Amino acid sequence: xxxxxxxxxxxxxxxxxxxxxxxxxxxxxxxxxxxxxxxxxxxxxxxxxxxxxxxxxxxxxxxxxxxxxxxxxxxxxxxxxxxxxxxxxxxxxxxxxxxxxxxxxxxxxxxxxxxxxxxxxxxxxxxxxxxxxxxxxxxxxxxxxxxxxxxxxxxxxxxxxxxxxxxxxxxxxxxxxxxxxxxxxxxxxxxxxxxxxxxxxxxxxxxxxxxxxxxxxxxxxxxxxxxxxxxxxxxxxxxxxxxxxxxxxxxxxxxxxxxxxxxxxxxxxxxxxxxxxxxxxxxxxxxxxxxxxxxxxxxxxxxxxxxxxxxxxxxxxxxxxxxxxxxxxxxxxxxxxxxxxxxxxxxxxxxxxxxxxxxxxxxxxxxxxxxxxxxxxxxxxxxxxxxxxxxxxxxxxxxxxxxxxxxxxxxxxxxxxxxxxxxxxxxxxxxxxxxxxxxxxxxxxxxxxxxxxxxxxxxxxxxxx
Amino acid sequence: xxxxxxxxxxxxxxxxxxxxxxxxxxxxxxxxxxxxxxxxxxxxxxxxxxxxxxxxxxxxxxxxxxxxxxxxxxxxxxxxxxxxxxxxxxxxxxxxxxxxxxxxxxxxxxxxxxxxxxxxxxxxxxxxxxxxxxxxxxxxxxxxxxxxxxxxxxxxxxxxxxxxxxxxxxxxxxxxxxxxxxxxxxxxxxxxxxxxxxxxxxxxxxxxxxxxxxxxxxxxxxxxxxxxxxxxxxxxxxxxxxxxxxxxxxxxxxxxxxxxxxxxxxxxxxxxxxxxxxxxxxxxxxxxxxxxxxxxxxxxxxxxxxxxxxxxxxxxxxxxxxxxxxxxxxxxxxxxxxxxxxxxxxxxxxxxxxxxxxxxxxxxxxxxxxxxxxxxxxxxxxxxxxxxxxxxxxxxxxxxxxxxxxxxxxxxxxxxxxxxxxxxxxxxxxxxxxxxxxxxxxxxxxxxxxxxxxxxxxxxxxxxxxxxxxxxxxxxxxxxxxxxxxxxxxxx
Numbered sequence: 001x002x003x004x005x006x007x008x009x010x011x012x013x014x015x016x017x018x019x020x021x022x023x024x025x026x027x028x029x030x031x032x033x034x035x036x037x038x039x040x041x042x043x044x045x046x047x048x049x050x051x052x053x054x055x056x057x058x059x060x061x062x063x064x065x066x067x068x069x070x071x072x073x074x075x076x077x078x079x080x081x082x083x084x085x086x087x088x089x090x091x092x093x094x095x096x097x098x099x100x101x102x103x104x105x106x107x108x109x110x111x112x113x114x115x116x117x118x119x120x121x122x123x124x125x126x127x128x129x130x131x132x133x134x135x136x137x138x139x140x141x142x143x144x145x146x147x148x149x150x151x152x153x154x155x156x157x158x159x160x161x162x163x164x165x166x167x168x169x170x171x172x173x174x175x176x177x178x179x180x181x182x183x184x185x186x187x188x189x190x191x192x193x194x195x196x197x198x199x200x201x202x203x204x205x206x207x208x209x210x211x212x213x214x215x216x217x218x219x220x221x222x223x224x225x226x227x228x229x230x231x232x233x234x235x236x237x238x239x240x241x242x243x244x245x246x247x248x249x250x251x252x253x254x255x256x257x258x259x260x261x262x263x264x265x266x267x268x269x270x271x272x273x274x275x276x277x278x279x280x281x282x283x284x285x286x287x288x289x290x291x292x293x294x295x296x297x298x299x300x301x302x303x304x305x306x307x308x309x310x311x312x313x314x315x316x317x318x319x320x321x322x323x324x325x326x327x328x329x330x331x332x333x334x335x336x337x338x339x340x341x342x343x344x345x346x347x348x349x350x351x352x353x354x355x356x357x358x359x360x361x362x363x364x365x366x367x368x369x370x371x372x373x374x375x376x377x378x379x380x381x382x383x384x385x386x387x388x389x390x391x392x393x394x395x396x397x398x399x400x401x402x403x404x405x406x407x408x409x410x411x412x413x414x415x416x417x418x419x420x421x422x423x424x425x426x427x428x429x430x431x432x433x434x435x436x437x438x439x440x441x442x443x444x445x446x447x448x449x450x451x452x453x454x455x456x457x458x459x460x461x462x463x464x465x
Numbered sequence: 466x467x468x469x470x471x472x473x474x475x476x477x478x479x480x481x482x483x484x485x486x487x488x489x490x491x492x493x494x495x496x497x498x499x500x501x502x503x504x505x506x507x508x509x510x511x512x513x514x515x516x517x518x519x520x521x522x523x524x525x526x527x528x529x530x531x532x533x534x535x536x537x538x539x540x541x542x543x544x545x546x547x548x549x550x551x552x553x554x555x556x557x558x559x560x561x562x563x564x565x566x567x568x569x570x571x572x573x574x575x576x577x578x579x580x581x582x583x584x585x586x587x588x589x590x591x592x593x594x595x596x597x598x599x600x601x602x603x604x605x606x607x608x609x610x611x612x613x614x615x616x617x618x619x620x621x622x623x624x625x626x627x628x629x630x631x632x633x634x635x636x637x638x639x640x641x642x643x644x645x646x647x648x649x650x651x652x653x654x655x656x657x658x659x660x661x662x663x664x665x666x667x668x669x670x671x672x673x674x675x676x677x678x679x680x681x682x683x684x685x686x687x688x689x690x691x692x693x694x695x696x697x698x699x700x701x702x703x704x705x706x707x708x709x710x711x712x713x714x715x716x717x718x719x720x721x722x723x724x725x726x727x728x729x730x731x732x733x734x735x736x737x738x739x740x741x742x743x744x745x746x747x748x749x750x751x752x753x754x755x756x757x758x759x760x761x762x763x764x765x766x767x768x769x770x771x772x773x774x775x776x777x778x779x780x781x782x783x784x785x786x787x788x789x790x791x792x793x794x795x796x797x798x799x800x801x802x803x804x805x806x807x808x809x810x811x812x813x814x815x816x817x818x819x820x821x822x823x824x825x826x827x828x829x830x831x832x833x834x835x836x837x838x839x840x841x842x843x844x845x846x847x848x849x850x851x852x853x854x855x856x857x858x859x860x861x862x863x864x865x866x867x868x869x870x871x872x873x874x875x876x877x878x879x880x881x882x883x884x885x886x887x888x889x890x891x892x893x894x895x896x897x898x899x900x901x902x903x904x905x906x907x908x909x910x911x912x913x914x915x916x917x918x919x920x921x922x923x924x925x926x927x928x929x930x931x932x933x934x935x936x937x938x939x940x941x942x943x944x945x946x947x948x949x950x951x952x953x954x955x956x957x
Contacts, residue, residue, distance in 0.1 A: 311536075311537075314536070368609060373605055373608055373609055374602050374603075374605045374606045375602075375606055379602070379605065380534075383598075383642070384537070386642070386646065387537065387646060387649070390646040390647075390649075390650060391650060393650070395643060395646070395647060395673070398643055398646060399639075399643050402639035402640075402642050402643050403636075403639060405635065405639060406632055406635045406636050406639055409631065409632065409635050410628070410632055413612065413628060413631060413632075416612075416613075417616060417624055417627070417628070420613060420616060420617055421616040421617055421623070421624050421627070422624070455532070455533045455534045455535075458534055458536070459534070459535065459536060462536045
């Protein structure tokens, strides 16, 4: 019993917070400001608690497993959620159903925790559903906006579709191997056509969640329609969680079929980078812009995953840590601007530096990090992904990835140019940034600069393997 | 001497600039920082010479090694040889002159100086790093400052130029990156320059990675046909930006071609030498002829930079000790000269508000100091003996002539021809600007201020020091070139 409490500590703390919020909601209607403060404190405690008493073991006949690496991945997600609770203060204060929003958000996070820890396909499927359905409800949270419900509808339809495909794949795998346990599956996989077919279905489900091209079509619409808090949750936390489990599934469970999936990952990675980048070039809406840029980033993550090595795991985890800071900073700035002025296009950002230098520097730092320019951490993240991928020896692949870094720089610079260089007669007025938003942006900025330069962070990740 | 000072000093200056309250404080802090860099560079020079005089034979001096990402085999490995010391001196000269020249910048002064100092940080780091990863890191660190300097403080079609520059340089870095990864995996998972130079990288890898690295670095130093960012970038940049771009940033590429591509992959260098020579001769001639057609002073200097940087690549491509020494000397000489040229153009533009040669005339009458500097820099550019340009180009030619084969002889002769063309455009531009009758509306122009005079004098001192006494630079550089040549001379 004791062991159970400690091993599932991350999940239990989250569950506890969900119930606490529920009781507060039932018992007394707090004002949004107070409620938000309570939530932020709880999430901070949750983040801190994640670093203590981490043990490695399996539970429930191998259904649930946890290792130091998994604990770290959960901590990264905790960090992201904590930052989200701070970054979108402006929007949260205006929301009518704040406790419900966070209950949904934390349920989704709980699903992601189980997803990362899952030890067999059944657990995997259940937790994936738990991680998806609340997000669809969250996407609908801008109740007065039509686009928001459209986003929710698109989200739920595509995820239902991908769940169906996933279930089909799981049933085929069970039929072909007679087991659904991650520990036993590698011994039964021999690359027979049926197994390959089953794997393709499974892969498709992952591709939907990670918005890998050609399964990315839902992404831009959902990102644009949802409230920015949800968009950032989808693009950072949800992507991160699925990337973690995707990687460990490929490396551990489907290791016998690595020739098959290496080629799939490589081709899809190239397609994802190119399509994501080319579509990002022409976007005007900052949310759509970040949506396509995050598709392209997934392409880069796939480069690291393709390496099938310890370096691959560590560089992907490292990259996602950096990605949390960079992407959340970008969304945070976009949210601060849009919640006060309602302006969301890149043209609106013209001349922003005259009125809001702080926001501009944070956004520029975030975009440079996403583009992979030193001294920001994104440089190290991208470089390590490419180095890990290059170990396989396909330099054309790495060359294409490097070329894509140039394309991506082009559109990231578009935003920088609008903010710093272009003139606007009526630039956005001085934005009143809440203290907690400012605090979170400073944390993100510090993370963007320091995570790369402090090499012990990477060494720590490597040490966990 | 502790080399990390060269990185820490600009870093601290940059941080101090951010903490300052008003523009005056920012300027003085930057000037203090730049002066400290200047002093430090000379301290380094003397420490280096002392160490060599006491007979320290190791290839790199003042080596430092800190752990940094050990799981990738990366370390923060610093060290200098004569070539690096020469480049650091050049950087220090250009930085202090750049800071002085931009004394009148009023738009976002703090950000301007912050970016300038950040750019110098990248250059210092690049020249002293012995680990290819941190070398690459410092190479790319300079991209953001360059982009913002041109885009915010530039003139003309600045957004276009800034974008073009950033993207082309990123393209170059992307090639470098792929090349570096190729070396990394064939060289026993190490980025360490000294370790890699001991290994014999398989010839097949060299055949692929050498062009990647050489072209990648070549983009920075205006290798034909990747020179197109140079004219736009230089002409749109603010004065100090052009000085840094042409004086320091283009030299990063030349240094990389020499130190990384040629040194680590000698077989590749031998194999591709012909192509390098052809491209650099094209750059030299094309740059010179293109300059003849220019009417804007900044474009004149930008295109002539293409031509002059061609000599750097020609010196490297000729693969003799003398020509490589000449290449490094040309980098230093051209860095000083072009920085001075851009500084003068900036001074003229600030007063006349035009850069068109045809709209100027007789400036020497109103601005004796600026006019004289313009003459000096022009004469240096066309290779007058006694100034640095002559020394450097002569060394390259001498080195090239060592080869007895017809192809290299012809290439050398063609490159020599460009000097005539250079004389034509320089003399024409300088004469039309400084001499002749004074044009209408230029009666009330003032001469250079104290800061401009100081900047110009510092750079002129450098140019004359090389021109009159080239041996100290030669002695500094040629042992480094010899080590590189030794690797190339060993037959397969």
